[in-house]
Structures are given as C-alpha cells and as structure tokens.
Amino acid sequence: MHSERYALPTILLHWLGAILIVAAFGLALALSGMHLSPLKFKMIAWHKWLGITVLGVTALRLLARLVWKAPAMPADMSPAMQRIAHLGHLALYLFMLAIPLSGWAMSSAYGIPIVYLAKFTLPDLIGANEALGAQLKTVHVLLNWTLAAIVAGHVLAALKHHFVDRNGLLWRMSPHAPKN
Amino acid sequence: MKKRLALALILSVPLAQAAPIDTAQSHIGFTMKQENAPVEGSFKTFSGNVTLDLAKPAAGRADIVINTGSIALPTREAENETHKKEWFNSAQIPTARFTATSIKSLGGNRYQFAGKLTLKGITRDVSAPFTAQKQGALTVVDGVLPISRLAYKIGEGDWSDTSTVADEVRIKFHIAYHG
Numbered sequence: 001m002h003s004e005r006y007a008l009p010t011i012l013l014h015w016l017g018a019i020l021i022v023a024a025f026g027l028a029l030a031l032s033g034m035h036l037s038p039l040k041f042k043m044i045a046w047h048k049w050l051g052i053t054v055l056g057v058t059a060l061r062l063l064a065r066l067v068w069k070a071p072a073m074p075a076d077m078s079p080a081m082q083r084i085a086h087l088g089h090l091a092l093y094l095f096m097l098a099i100p101l102s103g104w105a106m107s108s109a110y111g112i113p114i115v116y117l118a119k120f121t122l123p124d125l126i127g128a129n130e131a132l133g134a135q136l137k138t139v140h141v142l143l144n145w146t147l148a149a150i151v152a153g154h155v156l157a158a159l160k161h162h163f164v165d166r167n168g169l170l171w172r173m174s175p176h177a178p179k180n
Numbered sequence: 181m182k183k184r185l186a187l188a189l190i191l192s193v194p195l196a197q198a199a200p201i202d203t204a205q206s207h208i209g210f211t212m213k214q215e216n217a218p219v220e221g222s223f224k225t226f227s228g229n230v231t232l233d234l235a236k237p238a239a240g241r242a243d244i245v246i247n248t249g250s251i252a253l254p255t256r257e258a259e260n261e262t263h264k265k266e267w268f269n270s271a272q273i274p275t276a277r278f279t280a281t282s283i284k285s286l287g288g289n290r291y292q293f294a295g296k297l298t299l300k301g302i303t304r305d306v307s308a309p310f311t312a313q314k315q316g317a318l319t320v321v322d323g324v325l326p327i328s329r330l331a332y333k334i335g336e337g338d339w340s341d342t343s344t345v346a347d348e349v350r351i352k353f354h355i356a357y358h359g
Contacts, residue, residue: 036257036258036261037338037339038338038339038341038343038344038345039338041214041215041344041345042215042344044215045214045215045217110254110255111219111220111254112214112217112219112254113217113218114217115215115216115217118215118216118217119216121217128254130254130255133254133255
C-alpha cells in the first residue's frame with residue numbers, strides 16, 4: 001500500500017533543504033570551539049551563506065506547498081496523530097524561517113553585514129548593538145537545538161511509519177516512484 | 181620675574197598655534213573587508229595636536245598618537261585577537277603615530293596632507309585628501325586614508341591571507357580641534 005507522493009519540486013526542495021541545514025548546523029558545531037583564524041572566518045562566512053540559502057529554499061518550499069497540494073496523510077494514522085504530524089511540519093517551517101532570520105539579525109547586531117557568496121550585500125535587519133548581538137546568538141543557538149530535537153522526532157516518526165507500520169511513508173518523499 | 185614672564189609669553193606663542201585635539205568630538209575609525217563583508221572598527225584612545233590655520237594651510241602640521249590596545253571591533257573575540265603579536269602586538273608596541281608635515285589647499289574646503297604613519301614600528305609615507313571646516317569654536321577635519329595592512333605587518337602568518345581579511349584598510353578620521 002502506497003500513498004500518493006509529493007510533487008517532484010517539493011521533494012527535491014525537501015532534500016536540498018535537509019542537506020543545507022545539516023551542513024550549516026555541522027559547520028557551526030565545528031567552528032564554535034575554534035580559535036579565531038582565517039579558516040574560522042571562512043567557515044563563518046560559509047555558515048551564513050548556507051543559512052541564507054536555507055531561508056530562500058524554505059520560502060520556495062512554502063510557495064511549492066501553495067502550488068502543489070500535499071498528499072493526504074496515510075489512512076492508517078489516527079486523526080490525533082495526523083494533527084500532531086501537521087503541527088510538527090508547521091513547527092519545522094517556522095524554525096526553518098526563524099533560525100536563518102535570527103542568525104542574520106545576530107550578524108547585523110554585531111555590525112557585520114552579510115555579503116551573500118561574497119557578492120551580494122544583504123540589508124542589515126537591525127542596527128549594530130553588541131549586547132543585542134550576544135542575546136541573539138543565545139536565541140539562535142537555542143532555536144537550533146530545538147529544531148534538532150524536532151528534526152529527530154520527524155526522522156524517527158518517518159522511519160517508524162515506514163519500517164514498523166509498513167505504510168510506505170518514505171516513498172512520499174522519494175524522487176523515484178516505488179517499483180511494484 | 182619680568183624676564184621669566186616674557187620668556188613664558190614667547191614660548192606660549194609659537195609660530196602657528198598648536199591646538200590639542202578635542203578627543204570627545206573626534207573619531208578615528210576604519211573599515212576592512214572580511215570575506216568581502218565591510219567590518220567597522222575604531223580606536224577609542226588617541227591624543228595629539230593639530231596646527232592648521234585654514235587660511236595658511238602650508239604651515240599646517242598634525243601629530244596624533246593612537247593607543248592600539250584601545251581598538252574596538254564587532255566582537256570581543258576579534259578585539260583580543262588584534263592585541264596579539266600577529267596583529268598590533270600592543271603589549272610590546274602600544275602606540276601608533278600619525279604626522280602630517282605638508283598640507284596644501286585643493287580649493288574650497290578641500291585639502292591634501294602628506295606625512296608619515298607609524299604602525300607596529302613600521303613607518304611609511306602617507307597622503308590623502310581631506311575636508312576642513314569651522315564649526316563654531318572648533319575646526320573639524322574629515323578624510324579617509326586607505327592603507328595596506330600588510331605594509332605594516334598587521335596580520336602576519338596565517339592572517340596575511342588577503343582572501344579572508346583584505347589588505348586594504350580604510351582609516352576614517354574625524355578630528356576636531358579648537359582653532
């Protein structure tokens with residue numbers, strides 16, 4: 001039994017977003033313990049570019065959801081579980097928007113404009129204010145660990161549906177249709 | 181007694197009047213590019229004298245000493261880094277010095293100075309245009325002096341890589357003095 005798949009652009013954007021988020025998160029973890037060095041500056045720059053790309057991809061994903069309706073939840077899910085799944089997805093979208101924006105605001109508050117891909121200068125979201133920058137850093141980190149927990153739940157739920165409930169859920173996000 | 185007074189008067193009236201910088205009204209900042217993102221900083225502590233009669237700029241002089249340890253940057257981490265040997269080495273070389281020894285008019289309120297900048301013990305000739313205007317009792321001088329940080333060994337070792345921190349640093353000066 002397989003439920004309908006998401007539209008192909010939605011599927012591709014989902015996995016692109018996932019890769020970018022894992023990369024940005026991993027970079028931040030790696031650089032947080034590093035002493036200041038040219039490499040650290042480069043990693044901070046890549047982290048910002050990845051984050052801004054996540055923001056763009058998330059915006060595209062929201063547009064894609066407006067254009068292509070999401071397939072219905074698997075029929076074996078109870079209405080309560082479906083509601084929880086919807087809330088979880090809503091939280092994922094909110095965090096995928098809030099996290100890059102908090103990072104962008106943090107950079108603005110520190111007085112360091114973001115120059116996307118070293119080419120495009122983004123406007124500052126707020127004025128320079130070092131104390132606010134430090135507070136936004138705390139917010140940015142907290143939001144990230146919360147997102148990490150939600151993503152862990154998202155992945156575990158998807159695996160549970162697919163391998164325990166055997167409802168073929170993962171096929172919904174596969175770029176290839178199942179073979180049967 | 182009279183002689184001493186006369187001597188004091190002579191000493192207190194030099195050829196042109198040197199005025200101490202009004203540090204509260206003055207600002208010495210800079211912009212550098214990190215991964216092509218412009219980052220601003222400044223030096224909080226400096227002092228000096230300016231001798232500049234706008235009607236007779238040729239006789240003008242400036243001498244400013246900057247405390248390099250007073251640097252302000254976007255993050256504390258970056259400030260601490262710049263105190264190190266690779267950057268300003270501010271424990272061993274606590275000051276930088278700027279002198280302008282030749283000033284000429286470019287017309288209007290625009291002028292050009294030539295002088296020397298000593299950073300990290302390295303002295304180089306510098307020259308840049310600036311504007312000067314009276315603002316009440318103060319004369320205010322504004323200008324930008326682009327320098328090569330590597331010419332002064334600011335950022336050695338790994339930091340000499342200009343793809344991360346660009347070589348050009350634009351020093352922005354806003355100097356107010358009574359005169």
